[in-house]
Amino acid sequence: MMNSFVRPATVPLLKQAAEFNERRQQVLTANIAKIDTPGYKTRDLPVEAFQEAMKKAVRQLKSPSIHASQNTSSLLPIEFPSSLMTREPAVDDLFTEELFHSEQLPEHSLGLQDNGKRNIEHEVMEMTRTVMMQSYAMQMMTSQYDLLESVISGQA
Amino acid sequence: MTTEPPQTDSKHQTDLLDVLQRRREYCRAMLELSRRQSSLINDENFAELLQLIVQKQQVLEHLAELGQTFGGIVDFWKSARDRLGTDARSKCQTAIDDAESLLAESMALEKQGTEALSQRRDETQGRLKEIGEESDGLAGSGSGNAPRPRFLDTSG
Numbered sequence: 001m002m003n004s005f006v007r008p009a010t011v012p013l014l015k016q017a018a019e020f021n022e023r024r025q026q027v028l029t030a031n032i033a034k035i036d037t038p039g040y041k042t043r044d045l046p047v048e049a050f051q052e053a054m055k056k057a058v059r060q061l062k063s064p065s066i067h068a069s070q071n072t073s074s075l076l077p078i079e080f081p082s083s084l085m086t087r088e089p090a091v092d093d094l095f096t097e098e099l100f101h102s103e104q105l106p107e108h109s110l111g112l113q114d115n116g117k118r119n120i121e122h123e124v125m126e127m128t129r130t131v132m133m134q135s136y137a138m139q140m141m142t143s144q145y146d147l148l149e150s151v152i153s154g155q156a
Numbered sequence: 157m158t159t160e161p162p163q164t165d166s167k168h169q170t171d172l173l174d175v176l177q178r179r180r181e182y183c184r185a186m187l188e189l190s191r192r193q194s195s196l197i198n199d200e201n202f203a204e205l206l207q208l209i210v211q212k213q214q215v216l217e218h219l220a221e222l223g224q225t226f227g228g229i230v231d232f233w234k235s236a237r238d239r240l241g242t243d244a245r246s247k248c249q250t251a252i253d254d255a256e257s258l259l260a261e262s263m264a265l266e267k268q269g270t271e272a273l274s275q276r277r278d279e280t281q282g283r284l285k286e287i288g289e290e291s292d293g294l295a296g297s298g299s300g301n302a303p304r305p306r307f308l309d310t311s312g
Contacts, residue, residue, distance in 0.1 A: 022203050029200045120287060127284050133202040134277035138270065140209045141193075144216055145266050148186075151219045152259050154230030 016057075016095045020050050027102045028126045043102040053094045060091060169244045172236065175229060176251035179222045183258035186215050190265040197272050 024045045031042045189212045196205040226232035233252065237245055 025203055026201060029202070120290075124284060124287055127280055127287070130202060131277060131280050131284065133206060134273055134280065137202060137205050137209060138273050138277060140206075140213070141266065141270050141273065144209070144212055145263070145270060147216050147220065148259065148263055148266060151216065151223055152256070152263070154223060154228060 016092075017054065020045065020095075020100065023100050023102075025126075025130075028123075029130060031123075041104045043104055045102055046099055050095075050099045053096075053099060057091045057094050060094075168236070169240055172226070172233070172240075173244060173247055173251070175222055175225045176233070176248050176255070179219065179229065180251045180255045180258070182215055182219045182222065183255040183262070186212065186219065187258045187262045187265075189215060190262045190269070194265055194269050194272075197269050197276070200276065 024047070027043050027045060031044075034040045189208060193205065193208055193212070196202075196208060223229050233248065237248065240248065
């Protein structure tokens with residue numbers, strides 16, 4: 001199942017998604033860190049715009065016109081009339097720089113029922129994820145510390 | 157008149173020196189990773205931190221493996237050093253001293269890093285708890301037990 005998903009054509013999408021998630025994680029972590037700062041307004045990446053770009057990219061991958069846009073039309077079994085070969089932007093072009101820049105959210109965006117876009121449950125979910133990563137890192141670092149001690153004493 | 161102790165054969169000398177120098181290089185790599193780890197913890201970049209921990213684990217495993225050479229590199233060094241030639245002994249001693257110094261620095265950074273991470277995890281958990289309590293409070297204010305707003309009070 002995984003193999004069918006990780007095809008060469010989907011690799012650029014996975015790369016974009018990974019980069020977006022990583023940047024978003026950084027922004028959300030910064031929100032948590034500064035949550036008590038008076039006047040601080042929470043920030044986020046444009047999730048909906050990114051999802052839209054992702055949908056478009058997936059559609060392109062499925063449609064024949066993507067082949068034209070990627071100069072692989074010679075691989076198509078039949079020749080399409082040029083009028084049908086609408087040149088759509090390459091997949092990478094859909095993910096513009098703006099999608100990876102954080103934007104300030106309206107005030108009280110951490111409250112409940114914030115126009116349906118963000119809510120406290122979402123923030124809690126992200127924080128829980130952060131705590132899980134912190135706890136896992138802690139466990140690993142503690143066990144590595146013990147191993148390091150053994151290396152120093154020559155017991156390892 | 158001084159008498160040189162019987163010398164360990166040159167093959168053993170070369171091997172011992174090679175192992176100790178390689179061990180020093182792994183210790184240097186370990187220190188570099190510990191420094192990057194501190195910086196990632198400060199930046200709260202937990203996604204990259206987890207990747208770095210995996211790299212650190214590989215270095216530590218190499219170090220542990222090298223430590224087992226000759227049935228325990230430290231013990232072997234202690235038993236063999238008096239039989240080494242002056243030059244070889246000096247080089248081995250330098251490699252060991254360097255490695256110990258690098259490892260000691262790594263240990264200090266690891267300790268600081270674990271403490272900093274633990275503190276951040278506690279802060280995030282505390283914030284999560286606060287949000288939980290705030291949201292319980294908000295939910296409670298909408299219940300039948302909450303005071304009714306005056307303008308909705310139709311009782312008189």
